[in-house]
Amino acid sequence: MYAVSAIPDSLLINANIVIRNEHLTVNIVSLSNVKVTESYAITILNEKGDAQANLVMRDDNTMSTSSIKGRIYDRDGKFVAKLKKKDIEEFGSRYSFISDDRYKSFRFKYSVYPYTVEYETESILHHTFKLPEWSVVSGRNCSVVSAGIEIIHPIDIPVRYRTFNIPNAPKVSTESGTTNISTFISRLPATGAAEEMEDEGMYPKPNLIMAVDDFELHGHVGNMSTWKGFGQFFYKLNEGRDNLSPEKKRYVHNLTDSCQTPRKKVELLYTYLQKSTRYLSIQLGIGGWQTAEATKVSDIGYGDCKALTNYMKALLKEAGISGFQALVYAGNDKGKSLFPDFPYNQFNHVILYVPLSQDTIWLECTNDKLPPGYLSAFTRGRNALLLQPDGGHLVMTPRNSTHTNCLQRNVVLTVSSKETKCTITERRQGVWWEQEHALCYKNKSEKEDFLAGKYNIPSYSVLNYHLSNNLSNPPEILESLTISASGLFKKSGNRAILKHGILRNYTQTPSGASDRQTPFRIKESYIILDTIIIKTPSQYTIVQQPTSRKASFPFGSYEYTTNVINDTTLKVTRKITRKTGVFSAASFHDYIKLCSMENSEDNNIELTEME
Amino acid sequence: MLTLIGAATYCTGQEIDRDYIEKNLPLNKYQIDSEASAIVLYEHTDIKITEEYNVYIKKDRIHKVIKILNSDVLEAGPHSIANVNIFLPKQDVNHYVSNIRATTYNLNNGMLVESELKKQDIFNEKHGKESYKVAFSLPAVKVGSIIEYSYEKVTKFTDNLIVWYIQEEYPKLTSEFEITYTDQFIFTSIAAVRSEERQFKTRADARNSDHDFCYVKNTQRLGNVYYSSFWTKKNIPVVRKEHFVNNVHSMEDRIEIQLTGVKLSSGNVKQFNNSWKNVNKTLWKDGNIKRAVNGSNNFLDDIIDSLTRNVKNETEKTKIIYDYVRRSMARKYSKTFSGKKRELTEVFKNHNGNPAEINMLLTAMLVHAGVSASPVLISPTYNLPFSRTFPVLSRIGEIVCIVNIEDKSVVLDASDKNNCFGILPDNCYNGFAWVLGNEGYGIDLSPELKRDKTINAFDIHDFTDSTAYLDLYQKIGKYRSQNLRKKWDNNTKRIDQYTxxxxxxFPIGAKVLEKSILNIDNPDTNLIVKYTCLLKFDKSASAILITTDMMQPFQTNLFTQTGKRILPIEFPYKIDYSSHTKISLPTGYQPDSLPKPMLMTVANNGITYKKNSTYFPSYNTLTINTAMEANAAVFDAGEYSAIKDFLGKVIEENDNVISINKPGK
Structure with a gap:
C-alpha cells in the first residue's frame, strides 16, 4: 500500500515528504463536545522531511487526546514497527512559565529512507470556540497524493467554512438531522522553495477554516456570526476585572491629576506600568482567554498580555480615560488577515487602544522599552479586533510612514598618511530605531562588541562614543562617535586609493532567477540619507572620483552624487528609498538592478601625490 | 550586616536583617562589577544525605538574596531571575518541595515595603511523564528591588555528582555551600578554584575572616557518623565572555563532589570512579561496552563481507567501513553520551543513533573486520576538560573511535556524513581523552594538534589598457573544509552565500566568467574554489592598482576588545595561510614600485607574517607572496594587545595596492 514506487513521479519533484493519504473528521456533537479524528500516512523521502514524521498532540483544560496509534513501513510498504505507548514523551509548555498545556510527542527511531509513517489520533475538544483548521500541506517541499476533510454537525449547530486553494467545491448533504460537509484534494505537487521576498499570501496552500456561530468555552457561551458578536463575547468575558484597590486609585490621582492634557496622563501611566510590571505568561484554566484581575496584577507586578493590558486599562479608567483592548495576531511579519465577512478566532495577543479627542494612542503593554503610542513590527500594520461595550470592531493598527522609518548618517573622513579619522553621527527612527535600540541597555563591553563590527573598515578603534535614546513618537536614537581607522588609504608609489564606503548597506542583492513566478513583497517603507565628506591629505590631488548615478522604480529609488568642494575635499551623498507593497514578478529584475547599484558603487577614490 | 540567628526565619544559612536590606536597596552599582544586571548578595546551599526508612534521601535547602540592577534580567521569559523553577523527577513521599518562602523588598518614597509570596501563587505543574515542576515568581519585582527566597527540595539520593557552581551568570558577594553525609558514603571533591583555600575550625571564624575562600570540616557522631564540609567564598566576579574562547564556562570556579565509594554491610568499602582505571573497568566490562564492541556481532557478518571482501590493506578497509557508517547512519538526538544506550543491532537496523551509538557501531564494525579499534571517551569543549588524574563522569560527552593501523593512530567520528577521515569535529579537541579497553589509556586531543593550511593562488594575465584576466585557485584547509561542508549541508543557497x-x-567591476567549488561531496579532501574573472580598469587612468591579497583570511580585525583581557586566546586550530600572486604584464607595463619585504612576529614567534615580492624583468612578471603561520592554537591573555596590533598590521599590509604603470604614462 505504501510502496514508494507507487508515488507518481510528478509528486516526487521538489518533495521531501509525500502525503499518501490524510483524512480529518470534525464531528460537532454539541457546543461543548467536538470529536476530532485524524488519520494520515506520510512518506519521508529524505532526512529533510524527518520533522514531519514526528507526532505532537496538545492537551489542556479544554481538549484532550483520547487515542494515538502509529505504524512505520519501509520503502516497499512493508510493515516495520508500531508505536508503543511507553515511547510517547510528555512535556509541558516551553514558552509559558506555567500552563495547562501538555504535549505528547512521538517519533519512530528509523532512518532508512524513504519510509512511511502512518498515524491515527483522536481528540476531544470541550468547546467550540476555536475549531481545527485543515491545512494539509506542511511546507513547500510537501506533495499530496490525496487528502480530505469531513465536518459533521447537527443542523441546529450550523458551521461556516471557507476554503483556500481547494479546487473541489465542498459537498454538503443533510440526513437525519445531521449535516455532512466534505472536500478533498489530490495529486498536488510540491511547489519547491519560496522565491526570494515572496509574498506569503501568494503561496497557494490549500486550507479550510471553520467556525460555528453559537459557541461555548468553559461554560461561557457566545456568538461569533459577526465580529461584533465575537468582540462582545470577549468584552463580557473580561468585563469587571478592571478594578483597583483604594491605595492604587490614590496613586493614580496623585500621579495624573495635575496633568494638563489627557495625552500626558496616558504617557505617565504607561511609563508607570512599564516600570512597575513585567511580562510573564501564565495560562491556566480559561486563563488563555480571560484576564487576571487588575488588583492581582497591581499586587504581584506581573502578568501576560491580557493581564497587563487590562491593568493599564484600569489605571486609565481611574484617570478618567477610556481604553479598549484590541485582539491581534502578533509576530514580526504581516500578520494573518482578518476576513470582514468571516469572523473566526485567530488571535494570539492583546494591545490597548486609547482614543483621545485629537488623536489615538496605541499601547503595547508587554514591552518596557517602547514609547507610548509606538507599535513595533510585532503588532504594526495589521487588522485588529477592537473590543468595545457594543461589541467588536475591525480596525487597522498604524503603519510607519517612509519618513518615520528614517536613517540619517553623516560621516567626515579626514585622511592623513598615517591614519584616517572618521567622525560619524547617526539618527535612527522607526524600524531603524527598532534595529538598534536594545544597544542602549547593554553594558560597555557589549556596546564595544557591537561597534567593532558595525562599519566596513578593515581595522579601527573607537575613540569616543555617545548614544542617546529619545523615547518620543517615533522613537529616535542619536549616535555619535569618532573612529581611528587604518586600511582605508592605500598607497603605491605616488598613487593612492581611498575607500570611503564605510557605512554598511542593509539590502543584499538578491540572486534572483530569470523566470521568477511570484510577486515579491517589501515589508516596510523607509529612507536612508547618507552624507560623506572626504578630506584628503593636502599633498595629494584627486584624479578619479566615483560617478554620480540614480535610478527610480515604483518600489524604491537610489541616488548617488559626488561633488568636489575643493582640491582636497569631496562630498558624497546617497539617498535610498523603499516603498512597502507587493510588486509583480516581472519587476523583480529591476529590483535586483536597484540593489546591485546600491551595493556595487565604485567607492574608491584615486589620488596622485603632487610633485 | 548578615547576622547569625539560631532559628532562621529563612530556612538555611544566615538571616538577612532589615538593616542589610535597607543599606542595599538604594544602591544601583556595586564595585565588584559596575556593569552587572544583578548581584547575588548572599546565597547558601545546604545538602544533607541521610537515611530515612531504608531509603537514602537528599535534602537541598536553598536560600538566595539577589539585588536587581537592570531590567534585562526580568525579560528572560520563564527563566528570568525573578522566576524560580524547581524540578522533581516525580512527586511522592520521597520527592517533594517544602518550606517555600519568598519576599521582594522595595523602597517606595524612602520607605521599605515588603511583598510576600502568597501560597496561591506557588504552582505545581506536571512537567514530563512523571516529572514535576514547582514554580513561583517573586511579586512586585522591578529594577532596584531585592528578592529573597528559600525552599527545601527532597529527593531520593541517586546522584553520583554534586556541584557547587561558584561562578555563574551574576557576580556574588557571598556564596556558601555545605554538604553533610553519613560515613556510608565516600565522596571525593575536585576543586577548580583560582583562590587559595584556608581551613578554619568553626563557621563563625570562616565567615568573619578576611580571607575570600574558607573551609570548615566537621565530624559528628549522632548515632551514625556524619561528615560535613562547609565552604564560604566572598567577592565572586563573573567570568566575562571574550572572543576566541572555546567555552567560557570551563573557566568558571566550581567544586565537584563525586561519589567514589560506599561502605558495604560487611564493613568493607567498595571504591569506584576514583581513577581512570576504575572508570575504565566500570564502563568497559561492567557497562557492557566491551560486549557491544568486541562481541560476536554476527549481525555484521554480511555487511562487513560485502564491504571488505577484496580489500587486504588495513587502511583501505578502515576507510571503506568508515565511509559506509558515515554515509548511511543518520545522526539523531542531541544528547550524545548517556547511560542507557540502544543495542547496536537496533542502531544498525534503524540506521540512526546519537553520535556515541554511531561511533560504537563503527568501532564494532572495524573490530569485526579485524582492525584494531577502540572507543574513546571525550569531554567536548562545551564541558570542562577531563582531568588526567581524576575522572569526573559528568564530563563525558562524546564517544569517538581510535584505530591503530600501520603503526599510526587515527581518530574517527562517523556521526556526520561531512566528517573527514582522521579529523574530529572541533568540539572534540578538548585535551585529555580516554581510550576504553582491557587496560585503557589516556591520549591528548588538544587544538594544538590541528593545523589548517589554506592556500590562495592568483594569476593575473592578458592585460589590455582596460581589462585583465584573473584566475583564482583556493585550496581550503581540511578543518575549515569540514566545517564549511557541515554549514552548507548541500544547501545551494548557503553555498551561494559563500561564493x-x-x-x-574582487575588485569593483570584476565580471565572473567561470566559477566552481570542487569536492563538496568528498569529505575526505580539501574544498577547492576556482574562479575566472575579467577585471576592468579605467582606460584613461595612467596606472592600474591591484590589491596585494584580495582573499586575505581576516577582512576585518576580529580582536576588538579594549579592556584588559582575562582569558587565554583560543584559536580553533593553528593558522597556516599563504597566498601567491603572479601578475604577467604585457610589454610596456611596469610596476611603479615593489612592496617592501616584510617579516613580523608576535607572541615570541607564536605567529609569524611574511611578505615578499619579486619582479622578473625578462618575463615582465611580478610575484607577491604572503604567509601567516601560527605555532600554537592557544595564547596567553597577556598577548592579546600585541596580537591585536599585529593583526591590524597584517590586514593593512595585505590590503595594500601595487601600482602598475601603463606604457608611456
Missing part, C-alpha cells in the same frame, strides 16, 4: 562573499572581495 557571494568571495565575489564581494
Amino acid at each position: 557571494a562573499e568571495i565575489e564581494d572581495r
